[in-house]
Amino acid sequence: MTAPDTRAVRLGFGDVVRLGLLGISTRKFRAALSALGISIGIATMIVVTGIPAASQRALLDELTALGTNMLRAEPTPDQDPPVTLPTDAVARVERIGPVTGAAAVANTHQVVRRSDRVAPTEGSGLSVLASTTDLLDQVNGAVRDGRFLDDGGFPTAVLGYVAAGRLGIDRIVPGQQAPQVYIGETWFTVVGILQPMPLAPDIERSVLVGWDAARQWLGFDGHPTVLYAKAREDAIDDVRAVLAPTLYPELPGLVRVSRPSDALAAKRATESNFSALLLGLAGVALLVGGIGVANTMFISVLERRREIGLRRALGATRGHIRAQFLTEAVALSALGGLAGTAIGVLVTLGYSMYQGWPLVVPLLAVGGGIAGAVVVGTLAGLHPSIRAARLTPNEALAAA
Numbered sequence: 001m002t003a004p005d006t007r008a009v010r011l012g013f014g015d016v017v018r019l020g021l022l023g024i025s026t027r028k029f030r031a032a033l034s035a036l037g038i039s040i041g042i043a044t045m046i047v048v049t050g051i052p053a054a055s056q057r058a059l060l061d062e063l064t065a066l067g068t069n070m071l072r073a074e075p076t077p078d079q080d081p082p083v084t085l086p087t088d089a090v091a092r093v094e095r096i097g098p099v100t101g102a103a104a105v106a107n108t109h110q111v112v113r114r115s116d117r118v119a120p121t122e123g124s125g126l127s128v129l130a131s132t133t134d135l136l137d138q139v140n141g142a143v144r145d146g147r148f149l150d151d152g153g154f155p156t157a158v159l160g161y162v163a164a165g166r167l168g169i170d171r172i173v174p175g176q177q178a179p180q181v182y183i184g185e186t187w188f189t190v191v192g193i194l195q196p197m198p199l200a201p202d203i204e205r206s207v208l209v210g211w212d213a214a215r216q217w218l219g220f221d222g223h224p225t226v227l228y229a230k231a232r233e234d235a236i237d238d239v240r241a242v243l244a245p246t247l248y249p250e251l252p253g254l255v256r257v258s259r260p261s262d263a264l265a266a267k268r269a270t271e272s273n274f275s276a277l278l279l280g281l282a283g284v285a286l287l288v289g290g291i292g293v294a295n296t297m298f299i300s301v302l303e304r305r306r307e308i309g310l311r312r313a314l315g316a317t318r319g320h321i322r323a324q325f326l327t328e329a330v331a332l333s334a335l336g337g338l339a340g341t342a343i344g345v346l347v348t349l350g351y352s353m354y355q356g357w358p359l360v361v362p363l364l365a366v367g368g369g370i371a372g373a374v375v376v377g378t379l380a381g382l383h384p385s386i387r388a389a390r391l392t393p394n395e396a397l398a399a400a
Contacts, residue, residue, distance in 0.1 A: 329381020
């Protein structure tokens, strides 16, 4: 007679999942409450990371508008002989890898007057600057009225905000004859007035003319006096280090390069503070959810000791019991994590739209919410599942 096979039956993955979901499907209300606990924790994590992230993006956009990625280079003053930047300075700087754009202005040393009847010695105290056409992009400037300069070589001018007030030209009216100013010995037609530019107060007090127009009408020699450059923020210090040697390789120390705006330090501090705050809030939210799942699983083990004893008496091993309760804990947490992630994303998007902020939902928070729920469920269900597996059939049935 053949001896019976007493080897333990191995459960497949599908069987383990069905056993784990059995406790959820037979106790739907309790499962819903347990999932609600973890979903609130995950939704809280998404909200406390998503809403500050959207607020942070809005703040960082404002800080970026302050010129956190802008550098200014100019010859050191009071040099004998004076230092002049090369005529191809803009092209040289644009060849630096992290640089995203460059523009230049140059003092033409001309006097601007409202009329040719005014004596040259009685100018308005304004500078006349030759400008490249992409200057506003590099200094975050904007035109208030009219348009900016083109590269056609025509005698046109754009007034800085302060310069327009001193010259008595407050706006450009479409369809009406444009005002004119007298620069050197030539009439220039005013085609635009700039908005205030706190990053470049010298431009606010200047009259800008085109680069080619300055050469043709004002005797400009083509050497810039100030160069503005924008670079990637992560490489701003490296660009600053090579900017002077690029512009004046003979004696780089004779070129003065501005430090990055103080707003860049504020921006970096903001990013760091937000990251630390969000990490702490996310950790607290997950901890709360994990405690809820652990408490639910402990109660489930106590209430289901009869079931555990019966299954052990029918041949279930400790590993089967352990896998059943651990799977149930992970399933509860995963369902709560999915629900919490959906709720958190919807709340974050709705609040961001209400505030007019950029729509930002950190993908790390979304993926981390679901993965964190699974991890928390595993940790929360580990001890209850081990405790359930340690019960012998006699102990479980006797205590039931």
